Structure formats: structure tokens, C-alpha cells
Amino acid sequence: MSRLAPKKPSLCSDGPLTDEVCQTLSVFREILKSCYGPCGRLKLIHNNRGGRVQTTSSSAVLLNGVPLSHPVLKLLAASVMNHVSRFSDCGLFAAILGCTLIENTQRLNMASSSVIKIYRQLLNLSIAYLNSEDCSCRVKVDFKSSQTLLALARTVIASKPACMLTFKEGEYISSMVLKAFLRTVPCTVGPNACLGKVVIVPIEGNIAQDTAVLSGLLVEMPEALPLSNIKRLSSSCINVAVFNVSMSGDLSDAADGTVEISCTVSPEAAILEQLLRVGKQMVSERVGLLVCQKVVHPVLKQYLQEQHVIVVDRLGSALMEPLVQMTGAQSVASYQSAIPSNCYGLLKDLCVVSFGSKELLHLIPGEDSTVCSLVLCNRNETTLSELKIACQTAEDVLRLSLTKPFALLGGGCTETHLASYIRSKCTNRIEDVLSDLACSYTEYQLAVDSFCRSLESLARSLEHDGGESLVDLSHGHRWFVQASSPLDSYWKDLVNSCGCGLFEKHQSLDWAILGDKYPSLTPGADCSQFEETTPDLFVLDSFPAKINALQIAVETANLILDLKYIIQDVN
Ligand SMILES: [Zn+2]
Known part of the structure; x- marks a missing residue:
């Protein structure tokens, strides 16, 4: 009591x-x-x-x-x-x-x-x-040259000694942050122009000078992905379907919509049937890549892989926005009805990249994309975590310079x-x-x-x-x-x-x-x-x-x- x-x-x-x-x-x-x-x-x-x-x-x-x-x-x-x-x-x-x-x-x-x-x-x-x-005590940021922008990035990186960078490494990382930032600025200015996004991919164990900037996104390699599937896709543009709803088949994850079940059918089988129907539609409409924010049912995954569709699931919410921005896809929130064909987005190519012992799937967008990945390397977890904060800060500082083009x-x-x-x-x-x-x-x-x-x-x-x-x-x-x-x-x-x-x-x-x-x-x-x-x-x-x-x-x-x-x- x-x-x-x-x-x-x-x-x-x-x-x-x-x-x-x-x-x-x-x-x-x-x-x-x-x-x-x-x-x-x-x-x-x-x-x-x-x-x-x-x-x-x-x-x-x-x-x-x-x-x-x-x-x-x-x-x-x-x-x-x-x-x-x-x-x-x-x-x-x-x-x-x-x-x-x-x-x-x-x-x-x-x-x-x-x-x-x-x-x-x-x-x-x-x-x-x-x-x-x-x-x-202020200077104008000169966008015609990289000097002031580089100085802004360098000052932030150098002010974080826990990154444990040598002078040369600090210079290199600063230039990589600037390069990534410049990729987010659209080439053409129009009423709907907006800045893209830099996604930081931390890789532990490599030296800082392995850091690189790649256009597009890097995602975890799907399990048991046959390389032939990637090679088959690489010859032309790839249709992408993006789901933000769980496709695990659990009733609790089925999101909005109705599931009609006759008394002789189990609910799980009915949902799997719906999932497979969506899968067949995607295959017939030549979708090459399915990306799901949450989990995809293993049976649907296997069916799609057999049909040479690459499935990336558990993407997480953070990557959804840049993925949608980069591919032009509309994320689908339900699989109970047919997917409208204008929901699909496009990718230029797909390939596998390796950093140290880690393999990642590289989603390569078209030429004018403003989404890029900064693959950030440092020797251990602690220095990498501080370097990630420093690079995010440096990128934010560069973005702020666009709103007010001065530096102190x-x-x-x-x-x-x-x-x-x-x-x-x-x-x-x-x-x-x-x-x-x-x-x-x-x-x-x-x-x-x-x-x-x-x-x-x-x-x-x-x-x-x-x-x-x-x-x-x-x-x-x-x-x-x-x-x-x-x-x-x-x-x-x-x-x-x-x-x-x-x-x-x-x-x-x-x-x-x-x-x-x-x-x-x-x-x-x-x-x-x-x-x-x-x-x-x-x-x-x-x-x-x-x-x-x-x-x-x-x-x-x-x-x-x-x-x-x-x-x-x-x-
Ligand atoms: Zn001074």
C-alpha cells in the first residue's frame, strides 16, 4: 500500500x-x-x-x-x-x-x-x-568566389576541437561542407525555387579525408539484393514508388481505409492479398524501386524481388522529405486502393558504393537535383559525433548567409x-x-x-x-x-x-x-x-x-x- x-x-x-x-x-x-x-x-x-x-x-x-x-x-x-x-x-x-x-x-x-x-x-x-x-567589423559575403563562404565553414569546424582534426583535415572537411551546400542551391531561380538538402551519412573508422559528397541519397543495402537486379535497372531511368505507410500486413498498421473480409477468409490473408495486388500493379507499371518508410511484408518483398523490383524498407522519416524532393514522387499513404500512376517518381540510376567495410545503395537523381549526401568519416564514434554536429552547424551557417549576406x-x-x-x-x-x-x-x-x-x-x-x-x-x-x-x-x-x-x-x-x-x-x-x-x-x-x-x-x-x-x- x-x-x-x-x-x-x-x-x-x-x-x-x-x-x-x-x-x-x-x-x-x-x-x-x-x-x-x-x-x-x-x-x-x-x-x-x-x-x-x-x-x-x-x-x-x-x-x-x-x-x-x-x-x-x-x-x-x-x-x-x-x-x-x-x-x-x-x-x-x-x-x-x-x-x-x-x-x-x-x-x-x-x-x-x-x-x-x-x-x-x-x-x-x-x-x-x-x-x-x-x-x-563585418564583411560582405562574396558569392562570386568561395573565399568568404569557405572561411565561414572553416571557422565553425575549427572551433570544435573534439573533432580531433589535423589542419589539413579541417581544411578538407570545410571544403566538402561548402561543396555539399553549393549542391543544394538550385541552378535556376523561379517562384517555386527552394534550397535542397544535405543528408549526413556518418561512417566510423575511416580517416577524415575519406569524406565525400555524392549527389542523391545513400540508403542501407536491402538484404539479399541480387546484383543482377541493379544491373538490369541501370540501363534506363527508374520509376520509384514511395510509401509512408507500413506495408507489414499487420492490421494495426493498415492505416486508413477499409478491409472487407468474408467469414471464410483470415484478415491477415486478405491484407496480404491487397499488398500483392499493389505489388502486381507496380510490376505492370514498370516500377523499378519501392521505398517504404516503414516495414514491407516479407512475402511482398520476395514477390517484388523475383519480379526484379528493388525494395528498400525501414527508411525512416528523416529521409522521406529529401527522397520525395529528389525523385518528384508523391508518397502513398494507403495500399487499399490502386496507386494513381502520377505518384511515381524518377531516378537516373542506382549503384552500390562502399565506404570501408560498409556497403550502401546509392540513389542517383537527375542532373538538376539539389539533394546530396555528405559521407562523413572520422576515426571513432566520439570524434565522428562531434564532427557531425560541426558540419551541420557549418551548413546552417552557410544557409544563413543567404538570408543576410554578411559575416562578422x-x-x-x-x-x-x-x-x-x-x-x-x-x-x-x-x-x-x-x-x-x-x-x-x-x-x-x-x-x-x-x-x-x-x-x-x-x-x-x-x-x-x-x-x-x-x-x-x-x-x-x-x-x-x-x-x-x-x-x-x-x-x-x-x-x-x-x-x-x-x-x-x-x-x-x-x-x-x-x-x-x-x-x-x-x-x-x-x-x-x-x-x-x-x-x-x-x-x-x-x-x-x-x-x-x-x-x-x-x-x-x-x-x-x-x-x-x-x-x-x-x-
Ligand atoms: Zn581582426
């Missing part, structure tokens, strides 16, 4: 940002910060529900895999996960900036309502600047540059701003400093080996000095190029330590020089993803700073 316990009242806590919560937030930030960037440290995640151990530095895996207890952390993680589900990239950027803003604000000793208003104004100022023509400078240069821009904009002639925000000059400067320090701290988070981050006093970019550098040398003897790779050191540049006070500068290098000197290893971030991450970070931090009570059900 179970024991009944009286329901406990909900717990209401006042002023949720206590010292204890701030400390938890700080630990959370340190965990995320240590994963940030190409040199980020990896995390091993193993939860007590079992499953495999994951090695990662990706925000999506970390935030999904690490159980969070406090509602404030859950709120922050939920905002970031929502951002990642829409934009794929810059999850760690949003999470670290959100935590840092909250922590820096707690040290200000100012009313949170005033700080929130100032942060909101600074966010608007930042977004307006990043979207303006004058912005010198990476390597901490955008954050550093933006901080120096805000500092220079918020020093003089701000009387109107102060009266709008109803705060004093000192309060405003404190909040501006907190906002800018949060951005600079994010840029410094890219360094994990004790090196120093610098800012140049002409362009406001981030530069890096190694930890072992002699302290009595000049900065110009220790640096080479800035984080994004755009600027090389030269005589007229001067530097200061990033995070210390440095003389005010008005960054505004004209963007025209970008076109002339695009560096080979340009580091570029997705413009839409970073702008949204900035917005999410500031808005979530403001929301958390604004919390007065937390009410929790403790039953």
Missing part, C-alpha cells in the same frame, strides 16, 4: 540572485568559458541514466547533457538552447556573455532597473552599428572592436541619452564599462594557455601574445596578426592589454581595404547567428537581473 503524504506548499524565494546563486553562475560560466574557441578544453559527459560517454565542447551537447538544478541556470540554458535550435552557431558566445553580464552587474552596486535600461540602450546601439554601412570578424575581433566603439560613442555628447534613461553620468559610465568589459572578457576567453590578449589602438582588434613571451620586449615583437587575420602588424600600430584601461580610440577603418586584402585564413562568424546571440545574451541577462521572486513546486 502506498503512503499518502500531504501536498507541500510551493516555495517562494525572494531576491533570487543571492551570493550562492552568483557563485553557481560563476562556476557555470567557467565551465562554458573553458570550452570556448578552437583551443577550448573538452568535456566528458556521462550521466547516471547510462548511455555512452560524450566528449564535446559544443554548447548544444553540454547544455543538453549537464543537468542544471537552479531555475536561473535553467532559464539561461533554455534561452541559449532556443537560440541554438534556430541559428546553430554562437551558443557558447550567448551563454558566456549572459553569465558575465549578470556577474559584472552584481558588482556595480546600482539599482538593477537602471542597469537594465542602459544595457537595452547599449544593445540597440550595438545592433544598429553592426547593421550599418559604417560598421568595420571572428577571433575575438568583433567583440573587442564593438567594445571600443561603444566606449567611444558613450563618452561625449550623451546628455539626451542620460535624460531618456533618467540616470546620472557616473551611473551610465559604470554600466557602459560593465557592458564593454563583458564583451572584452568574452574575447579574452578564447585564450586558454595563460597567454595575453591585446587590443590595437587603431582598429580595435584583438591580438594574441603567447604565455612564454619575454616580458621586457615590445608588443610589436610578439604579435603577428590579429585574431580574425585581417591585420598584420606594422610600424604605426600601438597596443594595450585587453581588459585594462586603454586610451579612447575611434575605430573606423574603412571597409574598402577588406576587398583588396582578404587573408587566406580569414576567421569569420555568422552574422545572423552572432547578432541573435548578442540579443539573447543581453535580454536574458536583463530578465534574470529583473527577477524578484522564484516560486517552485517542491512536491
